[in-house]
Amino acid sequence: MARTGTEELRRRNRAALVEQLHRHGPQTRAELTEALGLNRSTIGALAADLAESGYVQETTGRSTGSAGRPSTLAECVPKAAMVTAVEIRVDLVRFALVGLGGEVLERAETELDGDDPVDAIAAVTRGTARDALEAVAAVPGLVDAGSVAHSTELGWAGRDLAADLAAATGREWQVVDTATAAAVGEWSRGDAHESTKLLYLHGGRGLTAGLVVDGRAQRGGSIQLGHIVVQPGGRECACGLRGCLEAEMEVFGYAEDIEHATLAAGMGDGAARDGLRRSGEDLGRALGAVVTATGPDEILFGGWLRELYLATAAPVRSALAETTLPHLRSRLRLRTPVLGDEGALTGAAETGFAAVVDGMR
Amino acid sequence: MARTGTEELRRRNRAALVEQLHRHGPQTRAELTEALGLNRSTIGALAADLAESGYVQETTGRSTGSAGRPSTLAECVPKAAMVTAVEIRVDLVRFALVGLGGEVLERAETELDGDDPVDAIAAVTRGTARDALEAVAAVPGLVDAGSVAHSTELGWAGRDLAADLAAATGREWQVVDTATAAAVGEWSRGDAHESTKLLYLHGGRGLTAGLVVDGRAQRGGSIQLGHIVVQPGGRECACGLRGCLEAEMEVFGYAEDIEHATLAAGMGDGAARDGLRRSGEDLGRALGAVVTATGPDEILFGGWLRELYLATAAPVRSALAETTLPHLRSRLRLRTPVLGDEGALTGAAETGFAAVVDGMR
DNA sequence: ATCATATGTTGCAGTCAACAACAAATCTCG
DNA sequence: CGAGATTTGTTGTTGACTGCAACATATGAT
Numbered sequence: 001m002a003r004t005g006t007e008e009l010r011r012r013n014r015a016a017l018v019e020q021l022h023r024h025g026p027q028t029r030a031e032l033t034e035a036l037g038l039n040r041s042t043i044g045a046l047a048a049d050l051a052e053s054g055y056v057q058e059t060t061g062r063s064t065g066s067a068g069r070p071s072t073l074a075e076c077v078p079k080a081a082m083v084t085a086v087e088i089r090v091d092l093v094r095f096a097l098v099g100l101g102g103e104v105l106e107r108a109e110t111e112l113d114g115d116d117p118v119d120a121i122a123a124v125t126r127g128t129a130r131d132a133l134e135a136v137a138a139v140p141g142l143v144d145a146g147s148v149a150h151s152t153e154l155g156w157a158g159r160d161l162a163a164d165l166a167a168a169t170g171r172e173w174q175v176v177d178t179a180t181a182a183a184v185g186e187w188s189r190g191d192a193h194e195s196t197k198l199l200y201l202h203g204g205r206g207l208t209a210g211l212v213v214d215g216r217a218q219r220g221g222s223i224q225l226g227h228i229v230v231q232p233g234g235r236e237c238a239c240g241l242r243g244c245l246e247a248e249m250e251v252f253g254y255a256e257d258i259e260h261a262t263l264a265a266g267m268g269d270g271a272a273r274d275g276l277r278r279s280g281e282d283l284g285r286a287l288g289a290v291v292t293a294t295g296p297d298e299i300l301f302g303g304w305l306r307e308l309y310l311a312t313a314a315p316v317r318s319a320l321a322e323t324t325l326p327h328l329r330s331r332l333r334l335r336t337p338v339l340g341d342e343g344a345l346t347g348a349a350e351t352g353f354a355a356v357v358d359g360m361r
Numbered sequence: 362m363a364r365t366g367t368e369e370l371r372r373r374n375r376a377a378l379v380e381q382l383h384r385h386g387p388q389t390r391a392e393l394t395e396a397l398g399l400n401r402s403t404i405g406a407l408a409a410d411l412a413e414s415g416y417v418q419e420t421t422g423r424s425t426g427s428a429g430r431p432s433t434l435a436e437c438v439p440k441a442a443m444v445t446a447v448e449i450r451v452d453l454v455r456f457a458l459v460g461l462g463g464e465v466l467e468r469a470e471t472e473l474d475g476d477d478p479v480d481a482i483a484a485v486t487r488g489t490a491r492d493a494l495e496a497v498a499a500v501p502g503l504v505d506a507g508s509v510a511h512s513t514e515l516g517w518a519g520r521d522l523a524a525d526l527a528a529a530t531g532r533e534w535q536v537v538d539t540a541t542a543a544a545v546g547e548w549s550r551g552d553a554h555e556s557t558k559l560l561y562l563h564g565g566r567g568l569t570a571g572l573v574v575d576g577r578a579q580r581g582g583s584i585q586l587g588h589i590v591v592q593p594g595g596r597e598c599a600c601g602l603r604g605c606l607e608a609e610m611e612v613f614g615y616a617e618d619i620e621h622a623t624l625a626a627g628m629g630d631g632a633a634r635d636g637l638r639r640s641g642e643d644l645g646r647a648l649g650a651v652v653t654a655t656g657p658d659e660i661l662f663g664g665w666l667r668e669l670y671l672a673t674a675a676p677v678r679s680a681l682a683e684t685t686l687p688h689l690r691s692r693l694r695l696r697t698p699v700l701g702d703e704g705a706l707t708g709a710a711e712t713g714f715a716a717v718v719d720g721m722r
Numbered sequence: 723a724t725c726a727t728a729t730g731t732t733g734c735a736g737t738c739a740a741c742a743a744c745a746a747a748t749c750t751c752g
Numbered sequence: 753c754g755a756g757a758t759t760t761g762t763t764g765t766t767g768a769c770t771g772c773a774a775c776a777t778a779t780g781a782t
Contacts, residue, residue: 068728069778149688220656229684289650295581323590327510429759430747
């Protein structure tokens with residue numbers, strides 16, 4: 001495998017074509033010529049090349065309704081490159097085997113009942129682990145170089161998850177944090193493709209955030225939103241600090257809590273209403289710091305933060321308004337994700353495909 | 362100019378060679394062969410090509426002391442590509458004309474006395490504006506797409522500085538914020554080259570921060586450190602918010618203030634000592650939020666924050682320890698910059714050269 | 723049925739980088 | 753002091769890739 005020379009050009013173009021098809025679905029050769037800015041003949045050669053190596057399938061003649069010879073349609077062959085994606089939660093593990101182009105080929109979910117997630121993953125990926133080119137695990141917490149430095153939810157600190165998974169399954173794993181994975185998912189397969197700096201907030205047992213800049217996960221990604229200190233010297237947090245957002249909001253922790261509180265507040269329960277409002281304000285203040293520090297143009301409220309945001313949009317916005325400069329707010333959209341709780345799994349898969357495509361270059 | 366094809370390969374290699382020489386100084390062809398991973402003959406062709414177009418000068422035979430034919434030394438020709446760099450401060454404008462390779466060819470400084478910086482820049486760059494391939498202005502504040510969205514120091518809001526500079530000088534300008542420029546400078550020409558995520562704090566009339574990730578300025582860069590809210594509902598700030606770091610620390614604003622306070626504290630002035638300690642704690646708390654949100658591995662205290670940090674390292678560190686997770690702290694180095702107050706100007710120039718090299722690709 | 727239109731296909735030309743053989747310049751060791 | 757070892761520049765050749773232009777093909781429009 002030559003690392004330089006004209007062959008590199010070919011590799012890059014091949015990778016670009018595969019990426020294009022993976023991201024934007026089946027396309028005619030004419031569209032590919034336009035999209036990649038290459039010559040017709042070059043696209044023809046590339047497509048033939050990729051068809052021979054099995055990545056791409058070409059189906060003839062699709063009548064467009066306009067004049068001219070119909071263009072041949074190229075599309076990904078899902079089984080040509082598969083990615084194993086896994087999402088670890090407190091009480092369950094979700095698994096998907098995704099094919100090139102994004103089609104989900106297999107899918108499973110395992111309740112943990114106190115088992116180690118690594119064992120559950122090893123069991124569920126047993127049949128497919130070797131077939132997948134990449135394997136990616138999304139885990140809630142602070143991830144650094146494959147290792148989980150800190151996870152409130154799982155009670156882990158400094159666990160080398162990539163190594164444990166490798167030992168249990170006999171293959172390499174990439175580890176990302178749930179929020180960053182979800183951000184990647186929403187950007188690539190969701191509704192946030194126009195965002196140049198996307199901040200995804202994930203509410204699970206803990207609160208984390210992930211940033212996607214120009215479509216790529218921010219290096220050293222995960223933001224421990226739950227451990228932004230909103231009340232200096234406030235309540236003691238499990239992490240050892242004081243006044244963390246997580247500690248101050250500890251009355252909540254699940255979507256159901258929010259729904260109960262919202263229901264109670266609607267029925268005139270003043271304490272519930274105040275609790276919701278205060279939580280919204282705390283969240284808005286923590287966000288203020290994150291927005292000032294990172295300057296996103298879009299924020300998605302995921303996990304149970306979705307419910308909290310929908311119930312408390314006004315206090316969130318006003319607290320945000322009190323803690324960020326007008327210009328940063330003016331270009332900022334606040335929304336909820338469109339992939340629901342599939343975002344992290346989708347994003348984990350897309351992270352894998354990014355590695356696959358990079359590996360072709 | 363073909364955008365694809367084999368010529369692109371050549372362009373990329375040419376650019377890589379120039380970048381290598383610009384960043385690491387004169388090198389032998391043998392070293393270039395090693396660094397770029399290309400063949401000897403290819404390097405020879407590239408060097409000849411670049412020598413002919415005037416970017417590179419080759420001087421023969423440098424005896425290394427070891428066996429073998431002495432390698433020819435290649436070095437940048439400064440005048441082959443010049444960059445105009447300008448730093449705007451509250452009361453003065455600094456200018457440098459920098460040649461390829463980093464040599465400063467001209468330099469000037471103009472006191473403003475209330476004049477518009479744009480006029481001063483137009484005057485000082487009159488002779489050289491057309492000769493420079495790129496022109497970059499560093500300005501303290503929140504910069505977005507060439508426009509200064511907010512600057513406490515200069516009292517600007519929404520000023521399209523790039524357009525104003527273009528109108529006054531008859532050429533295009535790139536606008537960056539001072540802190541990000543200084544971060545780029547410290548990374549490329551300073552001491553922080555090993556940092557993968559460098560956070561530079563700039564203390565001028567306002568407080569800003571800039572982030573350099575893997576050697577590249579963070580997109581949408583500047584962080585308004587001074588407007589991180591450290592005391593919700595605290596003192597009113599000029600920006601309209603309450604409890605901003607800048608407002609809470611308003612007793613300071615210049616290095617001399619710190620020196621006076623340090624002197625007074627040393628002579629037993631309890632109020633001065635308390636003020637310093639409180640400022641250090643406020644800074645540490647604001648930093649806690651920024652560190653949690655961005656996860657740097659190195660922080661440089663620039664401008665008068667250098668003096669504050671040197672005087673109050675202990676409270677800064679302890680406040681930081683109270684507001685960030687241990688893992689984020691453990692890999693974090695706190696230091697002061699090595700380029701002094703030259704960092705921003707250096708970084709502005711390097712930003713220009715990055716554009717020059719990108720333009721060659 | 724014929725022409726216009728859009729697209730795939732084929733052969734050719736230009737360019738590039740790797741390779742290998744050779745030339746040049748220095749050091750080392752006897 | 754000289755021969756071999758060593759490192760590096762140079763040259764000619766080769767294989768590969770993309771762009772281009774001419775041609776072939778398949779459709780719609782008249």
